[in-house]
Amino acid sequence: MAVAVIGVGMIGSALVKSLLKSGYRGNITGTDRLPERLQELGKLGVIATTDNEKAANEADIIILCVKPKDVERVLTEIRDAVKEKIVISFAAGLRLGVLRNMVPEAHLIRAMPNIAILVQESFTAYCADANVTPEDKSRAEEILSKLGRCIEMQEEHMDAITGLSGCGPAYLSIILEALTYAGLEVGLSKDVALIAAAQSMVGTGKLVLEAEKHPAEIRDMVTTPGGVTIEGLQELERVPIRHAFMKAIESATAKSRRISEALMTG
Numbered sequence: 001m002a003v004a005v006i007g008v009g010m011i012g013s014a015l016v017k018s019l020l021k022s023g024y025r026g027n028i029t030g031t032d033r034l035p036e037r038l039q040e041l042g043k044l045g046v047i048a049t050t051d052n053e054k055a056a057n058e059a060d061i062i063i064l065c066v067k068p069k070d071v072e073r074v075l076t077e078i079r080d081a082v083k084e085k086i087v088i089s090f091a092a093g094l095r096l097g098v099l100r101n102m103v104p105e106a107h108l109i110r111a112m113p114n115i116a117i118l119v120q121e122s123f124t125a126y127c128a129d130a131n132v133t134p135e136d137k138s139r140a141e142e143i144l145s146k147l148g149r150c151i152e153m154q155e156e157h158m159d160a161i162t163g164l165s166g167c168g169p170a171y172l173s174i175i176l177e178a179l180t181y182a183g184l185e186v187g188l189s190k191d192v193a194l195i196a197a198a199q200s201m202v203g204t205g206k207l208v209l210e211a212e213k214h215p216a217e218i219r220d221m222v223t224t225p226g227g228v229t230i231e232g233l234q235e236l237e238r239v240p241i242r243h244a245f246m247k248a249i250e251s252a253t254a255k256s257r258r259i260s261e262a263l264m265t266g
Contacts, residue, residue: 001026001060001061001139001142002026002027002028002029002058002059002060002061003019003024003026003027003028003029003059003060003061003062003063003143004028004029004030004031004055004056004058004059004061004062004063005028005029005030005031005063005065006031006052006055006056006062006063006064006065006066006074006078007031007032007064007065007066007067007070007074008030008031008032008037008038008041008048008065009032009037009065010115010118011065011090011113011115011117012030012032012063012065012066012090013030013037013040013041014117014118015063015065015090015117015147016028016030016041016044016046017044018117018120018146018147019143019146020044020045020046021120022120022146024146026060027047027058027059028046028047029046029047029048029049029055029058029059030046030047030048030049030055031048031049031050031051031052031055032048032050033050035050038050052074052077052078053077053078053080053081056078056081056082056085057081059085060085060086060139061085061086061087061088061139061140061143062078062081062082062085062086062087062088063087063088063089063090063143064087064088064089064090064091065090066091067091068091068092068093068094068259068263071089071091071094071099071102072102075099075102075103076102078103079102079103082103082105082106083105083106084105084106084107085106085107086106086107086109086132086136086139086140087099087103087106087107087108087109088109088110088111088126088140088143088144089108089109089110089111090111090112090113092112092162092166092256092259093162093256093259093260093262093263094110094260094263095110095155095158095260095263095264096108096110096127096128096129096155097264098263098264099129100129107129107131107132107133107136108128108129108131108132109126109127109128109129109132109136109137109140110126110127110128110155110158111124111125111126111140111144111150112124112125112126112158112161112162112165112166113144113147113148113166114165114166114167114168114169115169116148116169117147117148120146120147120148121148122147122148122149123148123149123150123151123165123168124144124147124148124149124150124151125150125151125152125153125157125158125161125165126140126144126150126151126152126153127152127153127154127155127158128140128152137152149209159253159256159257159260160249160253160256162252162253162256163249163250163251163252163253163254163255163256164249164252164253166256167248167249167252171245171248171249172201175201176194176197176198176201179193179196179197179200180193180194180197181193183196183197204218219233
């Protein structure tokens, strides 16, 4: 399948690079209005152009990686080129109904990756319009799975996905930064503290995803009677850290819903 990535900013260029790194064999075209972005992609062997319509005409799957405010302009340009084709939108907050009004004959998929797309470790949730076939979904998942893990969701949950996994790297970065400075406090160098904390995050994630351990089970595996870990956990229990993260995700989800509603009426 030939893929056209419309908008090769941070997420769009990361998408292209992930496809290349995975050995994707289909033709890949990247479009943008900024020449410097296109020059970078050209060096990687990607077809680079400023012509969105031409790129969409020659593609089987079109992936929108532009800002929500630019989606209508882009879809107006490529309306005729995407008839009966798969269009995947990465534009945050834009619901399928809004996209359908712009390109009613396209097979529309709304997706929400996160910044870990840069290292092929994104969690990407997607939802599909009514005219998207099982074959369409299979083709879309072939692309999205190159970015990390992907899963189909009902659209009603997409704002919650935005608040949890879309924002998740920012939340975890706060923990990572705190652990790093804690390491400095107890005498580690900054480089060692950062690597130790980051690898602990990676390892814990793999224990959940690959070893299928529950977070509480992992905690209990590390915590022994009268040991070092329980001493640290006692201090953490003095702070309502669980409540803070729950409220953060609730607030982020509510904000995403407000943005979606504004885009629906805007």
